Amino acid sequence: MLDSWTSDAPAKLFGVSDIGVTPRQLKVSRGTSDKVFRGFILAGALFSLIVLALISGFLMYRGFGIFKDFGFSFFTSSKWEAAADDGSAPAHFGVAAMLVGSFVVSVIAVAIAVPFAMAVSLFLEYYAPYSLRYVLTTILDLVASIPSVIWGIWGYTILMPHAVGWSKTLNHWLGWFPLFDVPAPIFERSPFIAGMLLAMMILPIVTSVAREVYSQAPRDQIDAAYGLGSSKWGAMRTVVLPFGKSGLIGGTMLGLGRALGETVAVYLVLNLVFKVNFHILASVGGNVASLIASRFGEASPYELKALMAAGLVLFFMTLIVNFIATTIVNRSKVPS
Template structure:
């Protein structure tokens, strides 16, 4: 390649093309651009490396099993702490969020892509996307002050009529500050992510397939099932996973809503629960050196979980490019 480049330099007839690297200016500029690209990789690597490095002291000091302990007393001597309760709360609240947000998000995407009157569709899309612009602190404040009082009834109803399902049973008679409410707020927060990504894939469904289904005498819903869903399935899965990644890592809204407790409580409408991110925000300023390191260790676990979820989501989407949809 360098060979052809130097030859081109002497040949005025060949314009400067893609492979042209001969000039100093080009080389410097290219260096900057590549450097910026590589910087992204370096940052991602550095996040992992620094979090591992700084979590080692607490992991060495921990006198119990880091993964199965529910308590959090890292600054005691000997230190006793583990992520079991955090993992539980994070997974449960994110699961509730997914159960609510994925169907609704797909519904919104279908509405905008295929059902809404065409002239207003893009405006409606813009309005639903506005949800994404609301900062999480405001969702937290709203969840605490507006949503929570209005959710009492629903949680109570779940207990009264569905209480025979263990997770809806509420033995305390108190329905606030629960994982359930945190899950609902998270669902609202990830809704724009799920619906926006799903909408993108729906819009890519070739109109030939849509028309092919309609021409066979399919109703609109049958067309959606016949032509839209099979084509969009990978995209829908990865939309859900991107939403999951957001829900797992959300800090402030969850920290404001939960009354942090280091227990594993399957009664999701009762107060309590915790999450990785919320715990870090709440414990940060009262933590000693080992406490900080323990929080960093829990942050590392969160980072790895969201990394895996996001990588899977992106991998599914990137695989889809090879998938020949448009014949």
């Protein structure tokens, strides 16, 4: 706040510099108490930097042995086997199947959630009756706070029986396409079902970002579209949607980041199998987060290191996705 006093903005404003008078520069001198205070606040604010550094540092330190032992095959192999007790078979750890599984499930989630998020945000911003908007927005916010374990139990008991039926229909009509083919006719706990559940869970966050950018669409351009005789949908299509495009992409990436890191819900509705699988209706899948949750309990110290390494991979994956997302979202926002 105080720093703006030192600028020469007032001088420019009054044209003083035009007549050759250099304005006096104000120098802010702070007392000791302010210096201490500012230092304290800065130290507290940098706490998140320390935490992020510690997370990557410690997981790297714990998982380093694994990266050294398996090298690049940790990423390319999908075999996850602890050493046999009698020492006959050595341990082998690779996260390829889980990495692919994470992306398959998250991409399904995003593909389902984004069209609905667009509809919901357009509805809330432009179509819903005024009296309903506040209530509906509040409900959306409350849905966003439903814990993932409850989504998981609901997905397992209520969604899955329905989704198995839809899977069968999809497989019946589109089974010739490899994506919808299944090696064995088991449709429970498939990536498709997990993706659908994740779509419902990430919808609020994608919607909130989309709604924010849609609401910032320039009012005069919308009115201009109406003035030229456009229908409401015409105004949406020519003004609001193009304006909100980059924001929507950012929100989508944010949702992708959430979906990649989701643990308990995926653990409950997805069958963890260490095999790279692109048949989304088959009961074979997994993601890195649910791998950690399911193996953690009975892991040997060596396997625990492998889980730490997997956690590190997940951490960097979500960090990169989130970084891209926030960059896009921040750029798409109109400075206020």
